[in-house]
Amino acid sequence: MTTTLALANQKGGVAKTTSVATLGAALAEMGHSVLLVDLDPQACLTFSLGIDPEDLETSLHDVMVGGATAADVLVGTEDGPDLMPAAITLARVETEFAQVAGRERLVATVLDTLAAQGLDYDWVLLDCPPTLGVLTVAALTAADALVVPLQCETLAHRGVGQLLDTVHDVLEHTNPDLEVWGVLPTMFDGRTTHARTVLETIAETYDLDVVSPPIPKTIKFAEAPAGGRSILTTARTSKGANAYREVAQWLERRRVRR
Ligand code: ADP
Numbered sequence: 001m002t003t004t005l006a007l008a009n010q011k012g013g014v015a016k017t018t019s020v021a022t023l024g025a026a027l028a029e030m031g032h033s034v035l036l037v038d039l040d041p042q043a044c045l046t047f048s049l050g051i052d053p054e055d056l057e058t059s060l061h062d063v064m065v066g067g068a069t070a071a072d073v074l075v076g077t078e079d080g081p082d083l084m085p086a087a088i089t090l091a092r093v094e095t096e097f098a099q100v101a102g103r104e105r106l107v108a109t110v111l112d113t114l115a116a117q118g119l120d121y122d123w124v125l126l127d128c129p130p131t132l133g134v135l136t137v138a139a140l141t142a143a144d145a146l147v148v149p150l151q152c153e154t155l156a157h158r159g160v161g162q163l164l165d166t167v168h169d170v171l172e173h174t175n176p177d178l179e180v181w182g183v184l185p186t187m188f189d190g191r192t193t194h195a196r197t198v199l200e201t202i203a204e205t206y207d208l209d210v211v212s213p214p215i216p217k218t219i220k221f222a223e224a225p226a227g228g229r230s231i232l233t234t235a236r237t238s239k240g241a242n243a244y245r246e247v248a249q250w251l252e253r254r255r256v257r258r
């Protein structure tokens with residue numbers, strides 16, 4: 001049985017992409033089969049896994065418009081997971097599908113065709129773009145669960161309300177089974193009481209669980225993307241790597257409880 005997890009937050013720079021890449025590597029390290037889907041036209045996930053979108057003949061957008069099969073565009077990565085890569089063409093989706101009925105099933109349909117081709121994964125992680133547009137709604141519609149990466153700063157607050165409004169719409173109209181698993185504190189500086197206060201406020205205000213442990217702020221992440229490997233390899237035993245390993249174990253326990 002596949003569990004599809006969306007990492008979404010319309011704020012950029014909160015470590016959605018880093019979390020997808022690193023949790024994917026950690027789940028693969030635990031022996032799971034993992035697919036990562038790059039739903040951001042900026043293709044940062046694709047880049048960070050060592051693939052230049054310009055070198056690709058086909059990518060996710062081609063599958064969405066029927067120009068390629070899902071299996072055609074899949075690529076393997078050195079970290080272990082398979083990747084459904086993005087290219088800048090994915091940006092067209094927001095206008096091409098803006099008025100198209102059934103657009104909320106764009107991602108679900110792609111995943112269905114993969115399963116129909118016999119490609120089964122234990123985990124599918126969806127890296128959402130920093131918007132609440134067609135692609136994010138389609139991701140939430142395809143997902144079993146949502147985790148919201150959150151940088152614990154004062155302004156984090158407002159965005160969470162808007163995201164949860166979208167989740168509400170999705171629950172009502174397109175995916176009544178979506179589970180909100182919680183917020184994942186990223187770039188966490190536990191030495192400041194400020195970060196802890198923001199986190200507690202958000203968890204209480206919106207009645208959200210907090211995924212544990214928080215991911216510490218560390219320079220190691222900035223160094224990782226160059227080689228196309230996550231920090232599980234480039235800084236194997238760092239605090240950041242181990243925090244992501246623990247969160248991956250948390251995800252696996254959470255999955256079993258479903
Ligand atoms: P998003 O996908 O939400 O836009 P990214 O994953 O691209 O965010 O991360 C934004 C930036 O923050 C990147 O440069 C990344 O290397 C850096 N970063 C991510 N996690 C951490 C961390 N725990 N500590 C320090 N920097 C981080």
Ligand code: MG
Pocket residue numbers: 016017018040044045127128
């Ligand atoms: Mg990103």
